[in-house]
Amino acid sequence: MGTKFNLDRKPVPDDEINSHKDFGELVNKFKKQSIEKARSDVNFLKNKKATYSAIIAGVAVVCTVTYFAVFKKEPPKETANDKIVTTQQQHTTSPENKQNKAFIAPPISKLNVPYTSYKVKAEQGASIKHKSNSKIIIPKKAFVDKQGLDIVGEVEIKYREFHNQADIIASGIPMTYDSAGVQSHFESAGMIDIKGYQNGEPVFINPKKQITVEFSSEHTADKYNMYELDTVAKNWAYLGRDNSLVNKKQLKPNKQSDVKMLEKKESPKAQELQKQIDAIPPKIEAEKITYTQKVNQLPKTIEPNKPSKAIAGRPQFQLEVNYKEFPELQAFKNAVFEVGKENKNYNSKLADITWSSAEVSEGPQKGKNYLLTLKLRERVEKLIVYPALTGADYDKALKSYESKFADYKNLAAKREADEKRLKEEFEAKQTALFEERKKLKEDQVQANIKYWQEQQAKLDEEYSSMGNQEKVVRIFNISRFSIYNSDCPKNLPNDVKINPIYVINEGKSISPSNIYLISHSRNLVYNLPYGQLPYNTNEKYSLCVLAKGKMYLCNKETFSAITTAKQNKIPLTELDANVNDAADLKKAMGI
Amino acid sequence: MLLDAVHMEFSPRYHHTADMLLDEQMIIEAAKQNPEHFGPLYDKYYKQIFGYVYQRMDDKDTAFDLTAQVFLKALTNIEKYEYKGVPFASWLYRIAHSEVMQLFRNNSKLRTVNADISDLRNICEEVEEEYMEQYKGILMTVIKDLPEDELQLIELRFFEKRPFKEIAEILNLTETNAKVKLYRILERVKKTLTKTSK
Numbered sequence: 001m002g003t004k005f006n007l008d009r010k011p012v013p014d015d016e017i018n019s020h021k022d023f024g025e026l027v028n029k030f031k032k033q034s035i036e037k038a039r040s041d042v043n044f045l046k047n048k049k050a051t052y053s054a055i056i057a058g059v060a061v062v063c064t065v066t067y068f069a070v071f072k073k074e075p076p077k078e079t080a081n082d083k084i085v086t087t088q089q090q091h092t093t094s095p096e097n098k099q100n101k102a103f104i105a106p107p108i109s110k111l112n113v114p115y116t117s118y119k120v121k122a123e124q125g126a127s128i129k130h131k132s133n134s135k136i137i138i139p140k141k142a143f144v145d146k147q148g149l150d151i152v153g154e155v156e157i158k159y160r161e162f163h164n165q166a167d168i169i170a171s172g173i174p175m176t177y178d179s180a181g182v183q184s185h186f187e188s189a190g191m192i193d194i195k196g197y198q199n200g201e202p203v204f205i206n207p208k209k210q211i212t213v214e215f216s217s218e219h220t221a222d223k224y225n226m227y228e229l230d231t232v233a234k235n236w237a238y239l240g241r242d243n244s245l246v247n248k249k250q251l252k253p254n255k256q257s258d259v260k261m262l263e264k265k266e267s268p269k270a271q272e273l274q275k276q277i278d279a280i281p282p283k284i285e286a287e288k289i290t291y292t293q294k295v296n297q298l299p300k301t302i303e304p305n306k307p308s309k310a311i312a313g314r315p316q317f318q319l320e321v322n323y324k325e326f327p328e329l330q331a332f333k334n335a336v337f338e339v340g341k342e343n344k345n346y347n348s349k350l351a352d353i354t355w356s357s358a359e360v361s362e363g364p365q366k367g368k369n370y371l372l373t374l375k376l377r378e379r380v381e382k383l384i385v386y387p388a389l390t391g392a393d394y395d396k397a398l399k400s401y402e403s404k405f406a407d408y409k410n411l412a413a414k415r416e417a418d419e420k421r422l423k424e425e426f427e428a429k430q431t432a433l434f435e436e437r438k439k440l441k442e443d444q445v446q447a448n449i450k451y452w453q454e455q456q457a458k459l460d461e462e463y464s465s466m467g468n469q470e471k472v473v474r475i476f477n478i479s480r481f482s483i484y485n486s487d488c489p490k491n492l493p494n495d496v497k498i499n500p501i502y503v504i505n506e507g508k509s510i511s512p513s514n515i516y517l518i519s520h521s522r523n524l525v526y527n528l529p530y531g532q533l534p535y536n537t538n539e540k541y542s543l544c545v546l547a548k549g550k551m552y553l554c555n556k557e558t559f560s561a562i563t564t565a566k567q568n569k570i571p572l573t574e575l576d577a578n579v580n581d582a583a584d585l586k587k588a589m590g591i
Numbered sequence: 592m593l594l595d596a597v598h599m600e601f602s603p604r605y606h607h608t609a610d611m612l613l614d615e616q617m618i619i620e621a622a623k624q625n626p627e628h629f630g631p632l633y634d635k636y637y638k639q640i641f642g643y644v645y646q647r648m649d650d651k652d653t654a655f656d657l658t659a660q661v662f663l664k665a666l667t668n669i670e671k672y673e674y675k676g677v678p679f680a681s682w683l684y685r686i687a688h689s690e691v692m693q694l695f696r697n698n699s700k701l702r703t704v705n706a707d708i709s710d711l712r713n714i715c716e717e718v719e720e721e722y723m724e725q726y727k728g729i730l731m732t733v734i735k736d737l738p739e740d741e742l743q744l745i746e747l748r749f750f751e752k753r754p755f756k757e758i759a760e761i762l763n764l765t766e767t768n769a770k771v772k773l774y775r776i777l778e779r780v781k782k783t784l785t786k787t788s789k
Contacts, residue, residue: 003735003742004649004703007727012651017641020655023633029659030626030666103673146613204613231673 103234106172107514107546108575113171113582115158115195122151122198132161133471135214136194142209143196150206155198162191162485163218165518165525166586169544173229175525177236177489184489186227187524189219189242191485192476205479213476217486219523220472229483242474242486267451273444280437284430291426295419301412304404305367307397308338310388315339315351317358317372317385334393337385340369346383350374360385490524493517493536498568500533502545504552510572512545512552518589520556533570535563542589543570551575555590615679622669629666636683637662643687646751648694649703657694661687681760688761692739704735704742706750713749718781729787733780744773 106112118136120126125140136159143151162171168188175186192213196203205211227236266274310316316336337360339346355374363369363384374381389397474486503509517526517533520540528534535541541563543554552572554562562570579588621628640661645654664686672682695702711730715722734745740762747758759766 002701004701005731005735006649006703006705007731008707009705012641012645014638017638020641020658021634021637022659023630026633026659026662026666027626027629029663033663033667146617148613 102172103174103231104172106170108170108549108551110580111170111551111582111585113160113162113167115160115193118157118159120155120157122153122155128157128159130159130161130216132163133216134161134192137212137214139209139211142206142211143198143203144206145198145201145203151198151203153198155196155203158195158197160193161215162188162193164523164586164591165516166589166591167191167582168525169516169518170582170585173483174234174527175487176527177227177487184491185524185526186236186485186487187490187519187522189221189224189486189488189523190215190217190474191483191487193483194478195481202481205481207479211478213478213484215474215476215486216471217474218471224474224486224488226476227485227487228480229485236485236487239484265451265455267447269447270444270451273440273447277437277440277444280433280440284433287426287429287433291422294422298415298418298422299411301408301415303367303408303412304401306401306405307335307394308386308388309394310336310338310390315346315348316388335387335389335397337370337372338388340384340386343383345381350381350383490522492526492528493534493539495534495536495538496563497532497534499531501569502547502552502572503569504572504574510545510547510552512547514546516544518542518544518591520591537563543572544589545572553588612678619669619672619679622666623672626666629669632665632679633662636680639680640683640687643684643751644691646705646746647691647703649701653694657687657690661690664690678760681757684761685763688743702739704731704746704750706731706734710750714745714777714780715784717749718777718784720781720784725787726784729783730780733783737776741772741776744769744776748773 116130118126118128120128120138122143123141125138125142126136128136128138130136136157138157141150143155145151162168162173168175168191171193173191173193175188177184177186192215194211194213196205224242226239226242228239230237316338318336353374353376355376357373357375359373359375361371361373363371369384369386372383372385374383388394476484476486478484501509502512512530515528515530515533517528517535518541519525520542522539533543540556541559542556543559545552545554552574554570554572558571562568575585575588579585615632618628618631622632637658641654641658644657644661645651648654648657661683665683668686672679708727711727712722714730715726720726734742737745743762744758747753747761748755753761755766755769758764759769762769764772
């Protein structure tokens, strides 16, 4: 094809150009074209059916399956060799395929990572702490409307983060990167999606301001770049090197130490119970005092002394006794005091002496004997003496004693009964208080266990959200609401390539529309086309596929067994119906 | 050669304020819902697209037909268009370029380059050579013999007077890449002119 060069050609006048403008005609053409396209689509399918019918001779089964796949939308029943052919044909018309045409296409909508909504007063700005510990810093007057005018009032920020392979798959955000025609796959240190609205209308970031997201990333390596998703070019736009790592040891967790610290803490309820426990011993002491006092108040019993009969031949003294001082001798009025055998110092000469004084005091056996002190000038003699009666005095004294002893016995029995009752009452109260203390101690232990369990659950949750890993902060400076990531491109694995056959229950094979090869050695998902499945022998993988709106998994153990055995039949398990979000998906994938 | 030095007056067509871009976005979103709302975009860009198409051919009627075809394609595919803060025009120019190239491939229509003498003077100025009458023919020959992608760069920059940002977006290049490519073309042009003047 040659090229002609015109110099100084006359321009076409505006009038002439405008005379060819006909918007109505354009719209009519568009509508006509749309109708024709719709008809041709139907004809295309019919022609396709006819074409297949013509070829039927040798491959009747294939055509029948295709017919049903296209028109009836029922699962084809096919042989192993037919599957790929029929399913690939099905891809051209299935709704699933239409969905795949969307640039961002979550494979299962219920698993998609939800936005968290924050309200911000535009004129004040805000610093928002996201549940992941990321921080969104919005300066004052950060938003403009479509006319570029400052927005005042409440703005809704919709924000979400993607941290792991499950988040990536669930979001449907493409993670392939085309650089100068070379396609690579992103290993991610984390990704954010941020939007702004006022009254349901999108708002825009003031060109003079920036929103900063301090993203809490679980991936600490310093090898990532910043990218923004360009939905026009349908590619990621390179923004620069991610040099934003700060505070690298920011959230380095030590769960064991935290748990130990936690176990040293008393629960508030346990502390309250301890006060009640501490009040028990004083109560017991008070009861004891009360008991003692009551016992002491019981009438005292003094056993009367049985009168002794004077024994003929034993040395005796006759004494004048002050009966007020020794009331027990009242019964021994007119008694004599016999000298006890224990008085080794006694001799009969003592009886011949006229003593200047004689005193009787309490003897070694109270109420039984007495100490007789005899004095004459410097001489002092002490004798243990026993009171004794003779004749009628003894009889009278014995009678009196017997009467008093009877009274004494009655009183003593009563006192014993009262003492016993008081003791039992005290012991019962003491036991009750011991029981109360025991119960309080048990309650205290339970309260602490419950408290520790609650606190540990919180700690677990906290650590779970931290991923139990060292975290770093990555800074996204945002001038436009969009999707940003901190990633580094990786090539497809290339050690081994297999032609996989994906099988579900009872060996039935399926042809997936989406195939995600999940690296467990990196935070990386390869979104692969239907065809050869590549992998590296030194890396761990699992597999997630989507077929007819259902998600299936092949866990890393199974995948590893397949690659070790060099098989190409990949058994898949349908995703459990209880998997309701990306977090569930993460667990199901064993990430 | 100072590619950033502006010795010529550039087309104001591409200069959009943030407001204009946002207004445009609203219209595009409305047009996605109802083709009748495409009108303002059609009015706004009709002349520019026609100018771009006609710049590359001789036949005015064909240029009008092709312009209509460009807008029909745009309307048909507007669902796929996603706003990224650049004028809708870039997308239309890409469609127009594709249609023009398709026309030249399918028909015997001649690829045409249209320029003014002043444009050739600008090229000389850019390569720091004083314009001489004898250069006119040399420049026309050198330019029309350029490969299509290089010719595009010369056309967009010197004959249509577009800023690098717009050129980069129409050709799906980075600004730096567009500058580097143009610099290399101009170096060759300069060599040719220097050789001739001796």
